[in-house]
Amino acid sequence: MDFSSRLIETAVNEFAKLPGVGRKTALRYVLHLLRQEEKEVSAFSEAFLRLKQELKYCKNCHNISDQELCSICINPRRDHSLICVVEDIRDVMAIENTGQYNGIYHLLGGIISPMDGVGPGDLNINRLVEKVAGNQVKEVIMALRTTMEGDTTIFYLYKKLSSYTVILSTLARGVSIGDELEYADEITLGRSITNRTLYEKSLK
Amino acid sequence: MDFSSRLIETAVNEFAKLPGVGRKTALRYVLHLLRQEEKEVSAFSEAFLRLKQELKYCKNCHNISDQELCSICINPRRDHSLICVVEDIRDVMAIENTGQYNGIYHLLGGIISPMDGVGPGDLNINRLVEKVAGNQVKEVIMALRTTMEGDTTIFYLYKKLSSYTVILSTLARGVSIGDELEYADEITLGRSITNRTLYEKSLK
Numbered sequence: 392m393d394f395s396s397r398l399i400e401t402a403v404n405e406f407a408k409l410p411g412v413g414r415k416t417a418l419r420y421v422l423h424l425l426r427q428e429e430k431e432v433s434a435f436s437e438a439f440l441r442l443k444q445e446l447k448y449c450k451n452c453h454n455i456s457d458q459e460l461c462s463i464c465i466n467p468r469r470d471h472s473l474i475c476v477v478e479d480i481r482d483v484m485a486i487e488n489t490g491q492y493n494g495i496y497h498l499l500g501g502i503i504s505p506m507d508g509v510g511p512g513d514l515n516i517n518r519l520v521e522k523v524a525g526n527q528v529k530e531v532i533m534a535l536r537t538t539m540e541g542d543t544t545i546f547y548l549y550k551k552l553s554s555y556t557v558i559l560s561t562l563a564r565g566v567s568i569g570d571e572l573e574y575a576d577e578i579t580l581g582r583s584i585t586n587r588t589l590y591e592k593s594l595k
Numbered sequence: 596m597d598f599s600s601r602l603i604e605t606a607v608n609e610f611a612k613l614p615g616v617g618r619k620t621a622l623r624y625v626l627h628l629l630r631q632e633e634k635e636v637s638a639f640s641e642a643f644l645r646l647k648q649e650l651k652y653c654k655n656c657h658n659i660s661d662q663e664l665c666s667i668c669i670n671p672r673r674d675h676s677l678i679c680v681v682e683d684i685r686d687v688m689a690i691e692n693t694g695q696y697n698g699i700y701h702l703l704g705g706i707i708s709p710m711d712g713v714g715p716g717d718l719n720i721n722r723l724v725e726k727v728a729g730n731q732v733k734e735v736i737m738a739l740r741t742t743m744e745g746d747t748t749i750f751y752l753y754k755k756l757s758s759y760t761v762i763l764s765t766l767a768r769g770v771s772i773g774d775e776l777e778y779a780d781e782i783t784l785g786r787s788i789t790n791r792t793l794y795e796k797s798l799k
Contacts, residue, residue: 396650396659396660396661397661398642398645398646398649398650398661399646399650399659399684401642401645401646402642402643402646404642405638405639405642405643408639409624409627409628410623410624410627411620411623412624416615418685419614419615419685420613420614420616421643421646422683422684422685423613423614424613424643424646424647425646425647425650425659427647429647429648432643432644432646432647433644433647434609435609435612435643436640436641436643436644437640438602438605438606438608438609439606439609439625439628439636439639439640440636440637440640441602441605442602442603442605442606442625442628442629442636443628443629443631443633443636443637444633445602446600446602446603446629455600455603455629456600457600457601457602479626480603480626481622481623481626
């Protein structure tokens with residue numbers, strides 16, 4: 392695409408760096424910004440600068456936070472001996488929304504993915520091992536995505552943590568609530584038969 | 596969604612103002628920015644601020660430009676008596692990419708759309724009428740989208756300009772190149788029969 396202005400070109404290129412945004416969508420965003428008042432554009436611009444400059448990560452779980460410790464780690468009512476290992480803040484938000492979890496989190500900041508050049512060294516794994524080695528942790532729930540990369544990361548964590556006296560668990564896998572069996576994929580359905588739960592337990 | 600940080604919340608809200616971006620997508624963009632170096636985030640941020648502060652509009656056609664007049668209006672090889680009326684810069688780019696047009700443009704900055712609160716007064720129409728009234732223009736091509744709003748705008752322009760001695764034309768409407776007739780919609784196919792072109796002309 393040929394833009395008549397270098398400024399437009401720069402702005403489009405910046406938007407096109409966002410995940411899933413191509414140059415056509417980027418141009419659409421730029422034209423939208425151009426239609427706004429200057430005050431609004433500077434608010435838009437400033438939000439990201441402040442985000443990067445002022446945002447802190449929780450010292451304990453690496454969650455995003457405005458203070459030293461995040462609101463979850465600072466909460467004395469939560470079970471600090473139960474750690475849920477997740478990829479990033481989106482998973483924390485998803486699990487918090489269920490209202491079913493009372494432990495704390497540990498954010499890896501990604502998953503092992505050789506295709507994207509992410510190895511174990513790039514992730515926040517050492518801090519987790521230290522926590523478990525400190526004997527304060529009863530159970531680690533490895534709540535990662537159910538893909539090849541997720542499974543690889545879970546296996547790596549299992550290797551690192553299995554020598555300590557800690558319970559290691561993963562999320563239950565099975566058919567979703569509301570699924571029709573006919574349309575469930577074979578692997579999921581197969582696993583949900585193998586790992587079937589007692590009827591009384593499923594009522595809880 | 597409940598974010599653990601006010602900074603994240605602000606940034607997500609800013610992204611969610613972009614067209615077609617919901618809060619989930621906005622969060623994805625924010626997390627992407629967080630993974631970048633501070634230098635890159637400030638380049639991202641600055642691009643939009645500079646865009647708004649420094650960008651000029653061509654005095655003649657209202658196209659986006661770094662100078663007083665855009666590269667098209669300043670070009671003496673282009674036919675200044677032929678004006679193509681379009682909605683915004685995206686249409687200019689689309690038509691320029693065809694390489695078939697040698698006139699200049701006139702950007703309305705939108706189309707008449709009562710649903711979005713855009714009336715004729717919000718568009719750059721008076722300047723077009725002045726140009727036509729100046730007797731320098733031979734033909735005005737109204738190249739607007741083929742929707743109800745586009746047709747309304749074309750009709751409004753027609754009413755405004757038809758009293759002057761100027762040829763008023765619209766884009767040809769018909770089946771697209773490569774279309775199978777079976778799948779063309781009835782209105783398009785109907786019009787393409789009514790407005791059929793001579794075989795020799797279609798070879799050009």
